[in-house]
Amino acid sequence: MLMRSAQPPLRVAGLTKRFGGLVAVRNLGFEIHRGEILGLIGPNGSGKSTVMKLIMGVERATAGRIVLEGTDIAGWPTHRIAQHGIGIVFQHSRPLHRQTVLENIKLALLPDSLFKLVAEPHVDRRARDIAIQVGLEAVMDRRPPTLPFADLRRLEIAKVLARDPKVVLVDEPFAGLTSAEIAMFSEIIDGFRREGRAVLLVDHNVKSVAALVDRVLALYLGEYVAEGTTEQVMTMRPSVASILAAG
Ligand SMILES: Nc1ncnc2c1ncn2[C@@H]1O[C@H](COP(=O)(O)OP(=O)(O)OP(=O)(O)O)[C@@H](O)[C@H]1O
Numbered sequence: 142m143l144m145r146s147a148q149p150p151l152r153v154a155g156l157t158k159r160f161g162g163l164v165a166v167r168n169l170g171f172e173i174h175r176g177e178i179l180g181l182i183g184p185n186g187s188g189k190s191t192v193m194k195l196i197m198g199v200e201r202a203t204a205g206r207i208v209l210e211g212t213d214i215a216g217w218p219t220h221r222i223a224q225h226g227i228g229i230v231f232q233h234s235r236p237l238h239r240q241t242v243l244e245n246i247k248l249a250l251l252p253d254s255l256f257k258l259v260a261e262p263h264v265d266r267r268a269r270d271i272a273i274q275v276g277l278e279a280v281m282d283r284r285p286p287t288l289p290f291a292d293l294r295r296l297e298i299a300k301v302l303a304r305d306p307k308v309v310l311v312d313e314p315f316a317g318l319t320s321a322e323i324a325m326f327s328e329i330i331d332g333f334r335r336e337g338r339a340v341l342l343v344d345h346n347v348k349s350v351a352a353l354v355d356r357v358l359a360l361y362l363g364e365y366v367a368e369g370t371t372e373q374v375m376t377m378r379p380s381v382a383s384i385l386a387a388g
């Protein structure tokens with residue numbers, strides 16, 4: 142197990158998001174340490190994706206602090222948050238269709254310098270390593286439109302890894318996957334932890350989440366319900382499991 146540094150990579154405090162009259166997230170706080178996976182669980186509409194969008198700057202928080210390695214990034218634009226070390230694995234992939242898998246990864250490695258695409262051998266090596274790490278070695282030279290769904294999901298993960306994020310947000314990675322693919326993706330996400338990243342994971346597949354995470358935080362209608370190991374949370378009274386099943 143990795144040493145816990147005094148300052149966790151990500152700390153959220155008082156996080157609140159209103160959409161008009163609806164409070165999607167209310168006064169939420171948590172920390173994620175290096176080499177730790179925190180699972181965010183809760184029924185549909187409980188605010189899980191909104192929490193991720195707030196951290197990534199896709200949505201702007203109504204109130205609260207989002208502290209990345211000591212710096213409050215609340216209100217920053219997404220690209221700046223990405224530069225400072227947070228990556229999000231979106232459920233829907235958005236690769237460049239006319240570039241190969243390998244080229245897509247290279248572009249993620251060099252977001253600000255398109256020109257180096259052909260030139261740099263170390264970039265090529267790094268891109269190949271990432272492709273191998275996520276299981277894309279056999280399809281590196283193919284273009285995304287020809288790939289199956291699971292490979293597109295792998296490519297999204299590869300693009301996030303290319304930015305070497307300290308904090309990784311993963312929303313619904315298991316949706317639409319077979320159980321063999323879920324095992325494969327669980328292994329990849331476990332790899333983020335071994336590399337010392339702080340991971341926030343959301344998925345409806347509670348069993349697969351429970352098998353991976355160090356802790357879970359349960360949300361209901363945007364509010365904190367409980368936090369602890371999956372077993373602690375699921376066996377709490379009044380029954381958190383039944384609240385969570387409500388969705
Ligand atoms: N852009 C938006 N405008 C208005 N309301 C929104 C917006 N985004 C989310 N909401 C509302 O905020 C609440 C939380 O939504 P969110 O998508 O975060 O839930 P979730 O826990 O991710 O749900 P699911 O499990 O279905 O993915 C819901 O009531 C949703 O309808």
Ligand SMILES: [Mg+2]
Pocket residue numbers: 189190191
């Ligand atoms: Mg969601």
